[in-house]
Amino acid sequence: MSAPSTPQDAPKATVSPEATGAPKVTEREARQVAEAAREQSWRKPSFAKELFLGRFRLDLIHPHPLPASEDVQRGEEFLAKLRDFCETKIDGALIERQARIPDEVIEGLKELGALGMKIDTKYGGLGLTQVYYNKALALVGSVSPAIGALLSAHQSIGVPQPLKIFGTQEQKETFLPRLARTDISAFLLTEPDVGSDPARLATTAVPDGDDYVLDGVKLWTTNGVVADLLVVMARVPKSEGHKGGITAFVVEAGAEGITVENRNAFMGLRGIENGVTRFHRVRVPAANRIGPEGAGLKIALTTLNTGRLSLPAMCVGAGKWCLKIAREWSAVREQWGKPVARHEAVGAKISFIAATTFAMEAVVDLASQMADEDRNDIRIEAALAKLYGSEMSWLIADELVQIRGGRGFETAESLAARGERAVPTEQLLRDLRINRIFEGSTEIMHLLIAREAVDAHLSVAGDIIDPDKSLGDKARAGAAATAFYARWLPKLVAGPGQLPRSYAEFHPRGHTDLSVHLRYVERTSRKLARSTFYAMSRWQGRMETKQGFLGRVVDIGAELFAMSAACVRAELLRRTGEHGREAYRLADAFCRQSRIRVEELFGRLWTNTDDLDRSVVKDVLAGSYTWLEEGVLDPSGDGPWIADATPGPSVRENVHRPFR
Secondary structure, eight states: OOOBOOTTSOOOOOOOHHHHTOOOOOHHHHHHHHHHHSOOOOOSOOHHHHHHTTOOOGGGTOSOOOOOHHHHHHHHHHHHHHHHHHHHHOOHHHHHHHTSOOHHHHHHHHHHTGGGTTSOGGGTSOOOOHHHHHHHHHHHHHHOHHHHHHHHIIIIISSHHHHHHHOOHHHHHHHHHHHHHTOOEEEEOOBTTBSSOGGGOOOEEEEETTEEEEEEEEEEEETTTTOSEEEEEEEEOOBTTBOOEEEEEEEETTSTTEEEEEEOOOSSOTTOOEEEEEEEEEEEEGGGEESSTTOHHHHHHHHHHHHTTHHHHHHHHHHHHHHHHHHHHHHHOEETTEEGGGSHHHHHHHHHHHHHHHHHHHHHHHHHHHHHHTOSOOHHHHHHHHHHHHHHHHHHHHHHHHHHTHHHHSOHHHHHHTTSOOOOHHHHHHHHHGGGTTTSOHHHHHHHHHHHHTHHHHHHHHHHHOTTSOHHHHHHHHHHHHHHHHHHGGGGTOOGGGSTTTTGGGSOTTSOOOHHHHHHHHHHHHHHHHHHHHHHHHHGGGGGGOHHHHHHHHHHHHHHHHHHHHHHHHHHHHHHTSSHHHHHHHHHHHHHHHHHHHHHHHHHHHSSOHHHHHHHHHHHHHTTTGGGGTTOBOOOOSSOSSOOOOOSOOOSOOOOOOOO
């Protein structure tokens, strides 16, 4: 244990950007890199984009799209096999104890075809739709979240997905058959000093004849310890004949010069194979480059447009399990003469779990089916699904811990040791926590979604607030903005949400009235658009610094999207005769709970402590409150906050261990 933390203590060692190899980048340069990577145009309609603009396009999601019958048959047949495998071959408790997925389990998944769920059948894959791929992840993730993470990282962000979208025919024929049956893949972007700011990427890929030579260090490489193939993001220096920029490569994990230096351990997902990977003079054939030079970040973001749906799918699985445990436990646990479920304080938690799980599944299934149909641009919908699923599933798990009381805090192994059912509630809480960070933290997702939500405004008025634009450019932008807002603003005054018989098909005889909620969504989307416009008029160029405001705008949009999806799903279930009456009740409960959250968020748009918080943070960083830290000991070990990632040969043992 270190000495007491006091103002006089010397600060712990740090590592400079030069030591990590990360280039120095200004805030403006970082934004330009991120902006260049995003999809600039909207070639297809987007329900969520329209929602943020105050236009409730119910026609884009209702009637709920449905999968083709042959896709259903193929998907259900695989789910049946996977369910049997999960029940008979996977021991989730063993994986938790040993912090490792047994080799025979991985081998069994390979034989089952689970590595190729999303790979086309012509390359040896199963060719499942996004809908059934997500259902499979929810199923296997309920038994072992570590296996769910392994399969998701392999197919959602690993080598198969970018090759599917951007790969050449030769690359597909070379790599996809391997990835469908035998080879595990990993995605390597993050570095010790580079997270959500890829402009500072330090790993380099220097052209050398018909090859590129890779040097650098990658951190948190999920599947990196066991991977056979890697998709690596590296910076190509600009030179004669080379455009340069961040570029994507397929790299053989066993290539000379690659060292997996550490297998990382975490508070949850104890079986996950996540590591630190060093590249030292690794030669990669130019034929393994995915897309042109400089397209790496665009490839990564495009891959994530649908890749992000796998994470909320597993969150849905967690919600379903929480509902089952909450129902069974609260019915048998008695306090003061009746089951705890009958006490309002506990019952409210169960209602929240049930209603929110229904809504999360509605969001994921709707976005996934839209991805399969490919008629809509779902970049915002997928991001909202990830944001909403990760945040709400964490709340659901936390509520289950509270319902279980002391048993919720106790490990499954301890429960079993004293003769009770081994319910891994505390493990679920630990396993779910990373989802608010994985594939874009909640804070980054807020900013990413907010950027897309205001894209229409920036397209017509962005030059007005751009300091680098000339007076002529600003004048032309002003004229375009005047024309746009003259057409747009009047439409935010009134709409179908104010007509009592709008969306009447959502109030069938004998069912709960859901039309009232869709009218609310329509009215509120216009209110949200008005609020966003007012904020842009008020803050203009400073709008991007108002991250608290933007986060609340996005959270309101997420709730409105979830309410829409829940209502549309309930109507689908009613029409198909599958628990329609119960689905309507759940959708009604969710929408009423959601509306309370929305109204609170609206209130906090303008009544908040954002300015005060900024001043407090300034004082904290200046050391004004170090006296408040006195009276405790810091149990942290010594060492730099950020590990040295200077390029060079590895001096550590290679812990790479592929499953074959």
